[in-house]
Amino acid sequence: MANAQLFKSMQQSQPLPAALxxxxxxxxAYALTPRHQLAQYAATGCLNATFYASAEAQLATVLELCKAVEPSFIAQTAVYCRERGYMKDMPALLVAVLAGQGAAEFAPAFQRVINNGKMLRNFVQIMRSGAVGRKSLGSRPKKLVQAWLNSASEQALLAAAVGNSPSLADVVKMVHPKPKDAWRAAFFAWLIGREYIAADLPPVLAAFETYKLDPAQTIPDVPFQMLTALPLGAQDWAQIARQGGWQMVRMNLNTFARHGVYAIEGMPELIAARLRDPASIAQARVFPYQLMSAYMAAGENVPTVIRDALEQALETSLLNxxxxxxxxxxxxxxxxxxxxxxxxxxxxxxxxxxxxxxxxxxxxxxxxxxxxxxxxxxxxxxxxxxxxxxxxxxxxxxxxxxxxxxxxxxxxxxxxxxxxxxxxxxxxxxxxxxxxxxxxxxxxxxxxxxxxxxxxxxxxxxxxxxxxxxxxxxxxxxxxxxxxxxxxxxxxxxxxxxxxxxxxxxxxxxxxxxxxxxxxxx
CATH class of the missing domain: 3.40.50.410 (von Willebrand factor, type A domain)
Structure with missing residues (x-):
């Protein structure tokens, strides 16, 4: 039998690989493989300047890495970073790269990654910027964008209508979707400023138009950004807080303080209960660091019960x-x-x-x-x-x-x-x-x-x-x-x-x- 100790010592004494x-x-340092590098940039890069690299340098590196990696892995990385890393800009960029390559993986990657209006607008913005080698969508991407617009719910379209560069109206004008539903046709016409049949507007949008004419009506369940140009009181903002999504509430705790929401009896406790609710936390796919961010950013006018709820939510988000x-x-x-x-x-x-x-x-x-x-x-x-x-x-x-x-x-x-x-x-x-x-x-x-x-x-x-x-x-x-x-x-x-x-x-x-x-x- 061989001397185990002898051969173990010899193995341990073998020189380690040089850091080239x-x-x-x-x-x-040791260089990661191209696939590992792409995954690393995609999982951590937000296409903004960091301590060591500018946003432009990150973009250039990712595009170069995509040339060295097979399209299937680019698609898998995009899906991983969107569905399991909850990233936004980088997955949209990788899908745009696939579109520019004309890769077979583009369509399934698009359907998995471009899962809300913000992601749709990100994708269109990247495509039209020329970053992936073209400044037009092209026929395949255009058809997929049209399909998203023609299948999204009213709430998804309303959420997508908030934001610019490009706005959802810009996207609609760009791809000319042909809706089969009367409500969707009216929505698109309203969105781009064309004439529409008021009776065909979908329920929430119709309620929004009614509310603009008569603020005494119930506040419609639309993204709060659509309401900020209107004269709103503390009770109105309280209703916005009740109707808002979990992430929206987390991000606007100081806004609610400025508008007197916490002075309304029961509202601090209601918002705190919402923030600490395990089911809502899971559905929101929240990063633990986002809760840390909300806690650190909360001003002195945010009640203690809400701060405590953020700490409890953080503990819940770390169950994994x-x-x-x-x-x-x-x-x-x-x-x-x-x-x-x-x-x-x-x-x-x-x-x-x-x-x-x-x-x-x-x-x-x-x-x-x-x-x-x-x-x-x-x-x-x-x-x-x-x-x-x-x-x-x-x-x-x-x-x-x-x-x-x-x-x-x-x-x-x-x-x-x-x-x-x-x-x-x-x-x-x-x-x-x-x-x-x-x-x-x-x-x-x-x-x-x-x-x-x-x-x-x-x-x-x-x-x-x-x-x-x-x-x-x-x-x-x-x-x-x-x-x-x-x-x-x-x-x-x-x-x-x-x-x-x-x-x-x-x-x-x-x-x-x-x-x-x-x-x-x-």
Whole structure:
């Protein structure tokens, strides 16, 4: 029988692969495959400027990657990012790329991804911009846009009618849909300012026209943006809050405060109950960070009962966070580059939630479900931060996010654990992976080197690197025991649980995307 210890030692002493790529800091890293890069950009990029790249640079990179990746994977990535990552601009861009390529996958991808009016307008805007090589829709895209317009419900069309560049009226004028329903023909005529038969208007739109003539009537159930030009009192705004969708209520808590809604008896409690309702949260497909954003943005005039409801809603939105068997270590990056907005710089519309807030949120959420987990925040070294698993996720996330600053050394947590001979089964990084403090001139990255040392003590351990920014490199190359994943939706938690249980195929996250059947559900 061969000497197991001898051959084990020889295997461990084999040199690690050299890091031949460069990250945004110009230091050694491992390049992800083109398919993995596309998935990473699609799951994290919002086509806005980030700490390291402009929106134009991101767009150019995605378009180049689409040339190197087969159309079927482009379609699968679009579906994944829309249905499981809840992204908007990037899935629309990928569908537009498929349209520009004339790919067979375009039609089924369109039907899965372009599932509301906002997505329809995004798609049309991208197509007409020339970004994918043409400035017209073309016959196939035009027919699909017409089909969407001719099958959408009245509420879907009303929701789509809010917004510009292009407006829904612009889209209708562009594709000339030929409706078979009298109500739809009247709706389109009303939309583009042509004569219509009032009796043919659909019910909600007819009620809106009646309300404009007589505000004493009941407020119609239309998007509130259609009402803001009208003279509205506190009771009117209260009715808008009652009728509004879950996301609309979340996004307008300060608006309701300005218009006196919370002074009306019972309204704070009604809105709070709506916000914490589990079924409404699930239906709204809310990101945990969106609830954090609402909590952070709530002004002093938003009642405490509503703030408390947002915290409860956050806890509910994190139900998919797994409880992992064994010892878990979570390493949130709190370096300076993590201070940039998680969805990029968008002028006055820039999110107040930073990458560091999301990293802290993931760490705090994992600690909630895994109370024995060790949390090692890092910048150029590991930073001490006292956390309590019994505190709320928001409290622990706030403590972590308050650290901030310093350079990035992704190897620091592993170095710390190796120096203390720590044992663990799963190590989770939440970072932008732009390590530079620990850069080496040649050979493997310091992170992979320290992971290899860690594995000698913990041979069954697994490493997860969650990247919440659009990048093409990693500090720990993909292999059987290392998962690189991008994004910040709850799907990330599901994939971590599957990886920890050894249930992913050899392609890990990319394999999950490639397994999507884009024709299903069309």
């Amino acid at each position: 790529a460069r990250n945004a800091e110009g230091t050694p 966070v797994p409880r992992i068997a064994g010892k878990v270590v979570v390493c949130p990056d709190v370096s300076g580059s993590m201070s940039s907005p998680v969805s990029g710089f968008r002028g006055s519309a820039t999110s107040n939630v930073r990458c560091i807030d999301v990293a802290a949120l993931v760490a705090a959420a994992m600690l909630r479900k895994n109370p024995d987990a060790m949390v090692l925040p890092f910048e150029h070294s590991v930073v001490t931060c006292r956390l309590d698993a019994h505190d709320s996720v928001m409290e622990n996330a706030a403590r972590l996010a308050a650290i901030g600053g310093g350079g990035t050394s992704c190897s620091a947590p592993l170095l710390r654990m190796n120096s203390k001979q720590e044992l663990a089964d799963l190590v989770i990084y939440v970072s932008d992976n732009e390590s530079w403090i620990d850069a080496k001139r040649s050979g493997a990255t310091a992170t992979l080197g320290q992971w290899n040392v860690f594995k000698q003590r913990n041979p069954q351990a697994r490493l997860v690197c969650i990247d919440i920014s659009p990048h093409a490199t990693t500090q720990a190359m993909e292999r059987e025991d290392i998962l690189n994943i991008g994004g910040f939706s709850d799907d990330v938690f599901k994939i971590i649980a599957a990886f920890a249980a050894g249930q992913l195929d050899p392609e890990h996250w990319v394999g999950e995307i490639a397994a999507i059947d884009i024709a299903a559900g069309c």
